[in-house]
Amino acid sequence: MGFYDSCVKAKKGGMVLASLGDSQRDDILEAFAAQLVKGAAKILSANAIDMENAKGNIPDTMLDRLFLDNGRIDDIASAVRDVKNLEDPLGIVLDERVLQSGLRLLKTTVPLGVVGIIYEARPNVTADSIALCVKSGNACVLKVGSEAILSSMEIAKCFDEAINSLGYDVCFVYLLEDTSREASTAMMRAKGFIDVLIPRGGAGLIQAVVDNATIPVLETGAGNCHLFIDSSAKFDMALEIAINAKTQRPSVCNAIETMLVHTDIAIEFLPLLYEAFDGYGVEIRGCERSLEILGGNKITTASEEDFYTEYNDMICALKIVGGVEEAIEHVNNYSTSHSEAIVTEDTANAELFLSNVDSAVVYHNASTRFTDGGVFGLGAEIGISTQKLHARGPMALRELTSYKYKVYGQGQVR
Amino acid sequence: MGFYDSCVKAKKGGMVLASLGDSQRDDILEAFAAQLVKGAAKILSANAIDMENAKGNIPDTMLDRLFLDNGRIDDIASAVRDVKNLEDPLGIVLDERVLQSGLRLLKTTVPLGVVGIIYEARPNVTADSIALCVKSGNACVLKVGSEAILSSMEIAKCFDEAINSLGYDVCFVYLLEDTSREASTAMMRAKGFIDVLIPRGGAGLIQAVVDNATIPVLETGAGNCHLFIDSSAKFDMALEIAINAKTQRPSVCNAIETMLVHTDIAIEFLPLLYEAFDGYGVEIRGCERSLEILGGNKITTASEEDFYTEYNDMICALKIVGGVEEAIEHVNNYSTSHSEAIVTEDTANAELFLSNVDSAVVYHNASTRFTDGGVFGLGAEIGISTQKLHARGPMALRELTSYKYKVYGQGQVR
Numbered sequence: 001m002g003f004y005d006s007c008v009k010a011k012k013g014g015m016v017l018a019s020l021g022d023s024q025r026d027d028i029l030e031a032f033a034a035q036l037v038k039g040a041a042k043i044l045s046a047n048a049i050d051m052e053n054a055k056g057n058i059p060d061t062m063l064d065r066l067f068l069d070n071g072r073i074d075d076i077a078s079a080v081r082d083v084k085n086l087e088d089p090l091g092i093v094l095d096e097r098v099l100q101s102g103l104r105l106l107k108t109t110v111p112l113g114v115v116g117i118i119y120e121a122r123p124n125v126t127a128d129s130i131a132l133c134v135k136s137g138n139a140c141v142l143k144v145g146s147e148a149i150l151s152s153m154e155i156a157k158c159f160d161e162a163i164n165s166l167g168y169d170v171c172f173v174y175l176l177e178d179t180s181r182e183a184s185t186a187m188m189r190a191k192g193f194i195d196v197l198i199p200r201g202g203a204g205l206i207q208a209v210v211d212n213a214t215i216p217v218l219e220t221g222a223g224n225c226h227l228f229i230d231s232s233a234k235f236d237m238a239l240e241i242a243i244n245a246k247t248q249r250p251s252v253c254n255a256i257e258t259m260l261v262h263t264d265i266a267i268e269f270l271p272l273l274y275e276a277f278d279g280y281g282v283e284i285r286g287c288e289r290s291l292e293i294l295g296g297n298k299i300t301t302a303s304e305e306d307f308y309t310e311y312n313d314m315i316c317a318l319k320i321v322g323g324v325e326e327a328i329e330h331v332n333n334y335s336t337s338h339s340e341a342i343v344t345e346d347t348a349n350a351e352l353f354l355s356n357v358d359s360a361v362v363y364h365n366a367s368t369r370f371t372d373g374g375v376f377g378l379g380a381e382i383g384i385s386t387q388k389l390h391a392r393g394p395m396a397l398r399e400l401t402s403y404k405y406k407v408y409g410q411g412q413v414r
Numbered sequence: 415m416g417f418y419d420s421c422v423k424a425k426k427g428g429m430v431l432a433s434l435g436d437s438q439r440d441d442i443l444e445a446f447a448a449q450l451v452k453g454a455a456k457i458l459s460a461n462a463i464d465m466e467n468a469k470g471n472i473p474d475t476m477l478d479r480l481f482l483d484n485g486r487i488d489d490i491a492s493a494v495r496d497v498k499n500l501e502d503p504l505g506i507v508l509d510e511r512v513l514q515s516g517l518r519l520l521k522t523t524v525p526l527g528v529v530g531i532i533y534e535a536r537p538n539v540t541a542d543s544i545a546l547c548v549k550s551g552n553a554c555v556l557k558v559g560s561e562a563i564l565s566s567m568e569i570a571k572c573f574d575e576a577i578n579s580l581g582y583d584v585c586f587v588y589l590l591e592d593t594s595r596e597a598s599t600a601m602m603r604a605k606g607f608i609d610v611l612i613p614r615g616g617a618g619l620i621q622a623v624v625d626n627a628t629i630p631v632l633e634t635g636a637g638n639c640h641l642f643i644d645s646s647a648k649f650d651m652a653l654e655i656a657i658n659a660k661t662q663r664p665s666v667c668n669a670i671e672t673m674l675v676h677t678d679i680a681i682e683f684l685p686l687l688y689e690a691f692d693g694y695g696v697e698i699r700g701c702e703r704s705l706e707i708l709g710g711n712k713i714t715t716a717s718e719e720d721f722y723t724e725y726n727d728m729i730c731a732l733k734i735v736g737g738v739e740e741a742i743e744h745v746n747n748y749s750t751s752h753s754e755a756i757v758t759e760d761t762a763n764a765e766l767f768l769s770n771v772d773s774a775v776v777y778h779n780a781s782t783r784f785t786d787g788g789v790f791g792l793g794a795e796i797g798i799s800t801q802k803l804h805a806r807g808p809m810a811l812r813e814l815t816s817y818k819y820k821v822y823g824q825g826q827v828r
Binding site for chain 1: 429432433511513514515517519526527609610630632648651654655657658659662746768769770772773774775776777778779780781783784785789790791801802803804806807816817818819820821822823824825826827828
């Protein structure tokens with residue numbers, strides 16, 4: 001069956017899913033979780049071939065994300081059950097009112113329809129995407145990185161066996177077997193077939209989707225995050241947050257890439273920052289003024305490009321600024337609008353920063369590393385939106401819904 | 415000043431607007447309304463030239479929408495004051511919680527930033543768009559149909575004089591003087607300059623924007639709406655709703671274009687419907703079965719294309735269906751997902767229709783003509799969204815906002 005025919009089947013499946021109650025969707029997820037464990041041997045055989053094929057072709061960190069064993073399959077099944085146990089995002093009444101005409105108006109949440117997800121070679125994302133979409137009543141069209149295709153096909157088979165065992169003869173999940181670039185392009189342009197496209201992965205993947213998609217995209221993830229140390233900051237708090245935000249997990253999107261330091265404390269604070277970062281092996285690329293203070297043999301000069309860069313590595317750009325206004329201006333110019341923080345004892349400056357920095361999440365006296373669906377109490381996460389339409393910041397089940405108006409009358413005309 | 419430089423000025427203006435309180439934004443709108451009345455003579459002179467230039471080039475209905483006099487300017491000013499008096503859509507707390515780490519999280523509404531609006535030759539839409547954007551804290555980039563450019567430039571001048579009188583030396587509103595197609599295309603591709611683009615106008619304009627835009631679009635308006643008469647419908651109610659939904663204002667998007675009639679009542683109901691529609695001069699284009707019942711000399715055969723058509727005219731497509739399921743399937747196949755209605759005394763069928771028809775607004779025993787921001791209690795309307803992301807159905811001030819998370823800590827790290 002071709003791509004568009006399969007999408008049409010998924011669309012019909014989505015309508016069936018949308019008509020199910022929460023407990024029916026939960027039954028599907030429970031059966032899926034059970035089937036994942038039951039089918040572990042087959043998944044592991046497929047994964048062994050994926051691993052064999054991938055060796056030498058992708059870096060070790062990616063190999064580790066590809067690798068499955070029984071423990072990891074148990075974790076995947078238990079993550080499916082965690083999603084199952086979340087609150088039903090459908091049928092939530094957002095507004096209810098009686099209009100002048102006597103019409104009763106009900107605004108309630110509904111699924112988006114068919115959600116397209118393009119992601120990298122991580123088999124667990126296959127199961128996780130299925131769980132989030134089913135729980136929110138959406139069918140999904142999935143495209144996994146080619147290295148994880150065999151493992152993912154076995155996981156999708158487990159899902160199909162689960163729904164078949166419950167008597168469903170429909171398509172809720174369509175995993176593309178074609179892992180070519182052309183298949184991705186077809187997804188990005190499937191107008192009328194896929195309602196929204198979500199890239200889950202690194203900056204390269206996201207940029208490719210944003211550049212090529214003609215269907216609506218929920219842009220996620222790219223995080224050029226900033227930490228501004230104001231003149232009134234407590235130095236020990238500032239250093240602790242800087243180290244945490246930069247070094248605890250430098251490869252993730254909510255780690256910081258640039259530090260801004262108030263000029264009034266630069267001479268005192270920069271040597272302490274250098275020492276702290278040096279202890280963690282963080283390379284600093286600084287502005288001219290910071291080089292004067294620290295000396296050119298300790299740090300290198302930051303180019304304009306550096307301030308735009310999401311290093312995802314043990315590198316930090318550094319700039320001395322005249323105050324909170326200049327810090328805000330810098331952030332709004334260079335940031336990807338993900339997460340930013342200010343460390344200050346001045347609450348007026350804090351509120352100015354939090355109000356005027358145009359990013360999804362803005363922190364006062366805390367690390368940017370907290371930007372996460374789980375931490376924010378959403379129970380899960382399908383990505384962190386850096387756009388302003390539809391959803392901003394961590395996205396989970398509610399962000400996979402739309403709404404509709406149901407209007408009840410007794411023959412009213414206008 | 416070129417297009418992109420002006421957009422950058424608007425972006426900076428948007429940041430200033432976003433930082434103002436509701437009463438400051440209200441002061442701007444009050445000054446704008448006053449200036450419109452004060453500047454009426456200049457607006458009317460410009461409008462006279464617009465009218466002179468347009469005569470013979472556009473249909474009379476469009477000429478009427480272009481025409482201004484003192485009464486209409488008073489109406490425009492009073493519409494600006496109506497928007498001013500609406501509830502502030504900014505700073506609304508959507509969620510507030512203390513996380514495990516002790517962080518206090520605040521999710522509040524914020525402006526989108528720079529809103530682009532492309533519309534037809536209607537000077538009142540210039541003032542209305544400015545009012546809605548200013549009230550919601552957004553700067554705007556406006557492109558009006560060429561026939562209304564001089565009137566609109568005078569209206570925009572009134573706005574600039576209003577903000578200058580209040581001491582603002584910034585750009586909140588950028589009206590393109592270039593009314594060429596190229597200028598529209600530049601707007602549709604102004605990635606990084608315009609946050610969201612809203613077409614306000616007919617199907618042709620909307621389609622052009624949807625096809626060519628690379629920035630996010632809020633798709634509005636196209637309305638191929640349906641009315642389904644179930645077998646248990648009260649005939650008098652069905653006829654009254656049919657006449658209202660089709661004839662009260664056939665040119666608007668919430669008028670119906672297709673009627674679906676349950677086969678069990680077709681022989682009895684169709685002659686009544688024909689008689690009623692005939693009295694209003696409505697031409698019927700029916701399916702084969704309806705031709706058999708009514709006779710080929712009374713109505714013509716509907717083509718497949720007819721069922722996709724938004725006539726905006728005194729024409730109605732007609733199809734006999736086997737029941738509510740077939741009605742739902744027909745609607746989901748042919749509709750633009752705007753507004754649909756079922757007339758039935760069977761509440762189970764009503765709920766099936768309302769739940770499974772995938773449109774923004776679904777009615778039981780009421781006319782589709784009620785789909786309107788004012789009627790729905792939103793106080794205004796910038797369009798009716800037919801898409802599922804961000805906003806669905808009537809859009810007003812709240813739909814011109816996004817949200818952000820402000821997070822307050824005492825030094826927390828992860």
